[in-house]
Amino acid sequence: MATTPNAATPADIPGPTQTLSRRWGGADDIAHVITLIAAATLVLIAVLLVYQLWILSAEARTKFGWHFFVTDTWDPVAGDFGALPFIYGTLVTSLVALVLAVPLGVGAAIFLAELAPPKLSSSLTFVSDLLAAVPSVIYGLLGVFLLVPVMRTTIQPALKATLGFLPIFKGPSYGIGFLTAGMVLAIMIVPFVLSVSREVLLAIPRDQREAALALGATKWESTWKVVVPAARIGIFGSVFLALARALGETMAVTMVIGNNPKIAASLFSPGYSIAAVLANEFSEATGNLYLSALIELGLVLFLLTFILNGLARLLILVTTARGSGVLPS
């Protein structure tokens, strides 16, 4: 049986193959190449993802151009598609979620980073992490059967009675709609705001707090006027991260937003979001143009979250690096 040099395992066989294995670098290089291929696969997947979104949305992009973003008709039968109601719904629900979730999340992060003893802080953070692990369809389930009726019978009438002069709190109470979707989203993103803000606050050096306290500041003053401003860029980062989550959140929103492609000023009215229309119509899309328009919506969603995530990571990196003394502040 003739053994060719190629068939030999490099590291084990002495003699002439040794030179080959040395030139090849041996097992180390094989391991290097294999792991490199795995890592490159991820990059390949990402490139392929962008490529497919771009190619498959070509028909809608050439047919509608920029009008796609400013038209508010969505008529699959006539083949007329505009993205505005979905973009509007996505932005409005996410903003409502931020308005509710950011004070709650940052407040809780302040308590966990500044006040709570380490043991309590880490176990409460654990609970918050579990909250982040709850599947979104579960939030949707509770939203449909618990929050929607409460909104219809209690919260929306109460808001109308007290703040009804504002255009955002007008109109009939359906229960479903922008406000309800925003509230479900808020609950879902609080854990993200909380855990990132807490990390950032903890990265602020101890002596800053002590200096403020030594000057006679109360605990709250040292926190609010010294620690939080020092951490504000990172907190903004956590907000962007949470916003990116909220924009792309699908199931919980789909189940409570009302699925009606209309633009309305009132938060009580049913609407639609990009992710929700994808969830509802993608598998039933008939015709290439319809599918292509939906995929263009997917592309829009991808770009939005891509930009926000990039920004968020940059901001968090800057603050935590400063706090740990890597960068001069």
Added chain:
Amino acid sequence: MSLRLAWRKSLNVFMLSLTGICVLITVSVLFFILGYLVYNGGKDLSWSFFTHLPAPVGEEGGGMANAILGSLKLLLLAALFGVPIGLLGGVYLAEFGGRTFPFIIRYTADLMNGVPSIVIGIFAYALVVMPMHHFSTLAGGVALGVMVIPTVLRNTESFLVDVPRSLREGAFAMGANKWKMIATVVLPAASRGIMTGVLLALARVAGETAPLLFTAFGNRFWSPGWDQPTSSLPVVIYTYATGPYEDWHKQAWAAGLVLLGMVLVTNILVRAFLTRGTAYERT
């Protein structure tokens, strides 16, 4: 005590208690969700839920055995597809990487981690469903697998980097070459952490609904094969919760309880047992 000081002190107490209330609200949401699901789903949970197929519309009873099996099959595919790539990629970043390429990979991983799951669904649709011309378990597995990769990769990297230099140098001093050092010293030392990451990533995608809607689709019956559509727990919850029948709603609650139970138990067990005690001191 001057009025000003009294004001500052009471503001201090007020604001600090407010932050405490924020924590209380956040934490109580979890217990509320859990309690409400146990209350609503527990009463409709029976043995037949785990062993029977869904009953025809209008009939009482039935179960979700096909959805549970479907979810397990999808998770198996996701693990087969996503874990090796994530694991080896993480080894590359921690052990081999140069300068520019690892940066690109890390950035891509973080980016992919933030891509909405429904967009991943479109990707799997274009990659698997369009060439095959029909929905399939395979497509769902690919979608979930893509979501597993970045988490496993970044997590593996962070645990490998934490393995102390002395362990590596010890291995080299014993005459090991690099891949032997990685395979026999570094990976075992970090194995608990890596395992944690893998299980948490799988627990996360186990609850994903959006990427399955137009990949694995759904099925009222047992899925006939890997290349055929399959039911899964999250999709069934969505379909049943938004459906018009009272009996479907009950089943949705029961399925919600099962899903949440699986996800939370995995999370708690993994975090409690696997992260406790590593082979080395973590910083």
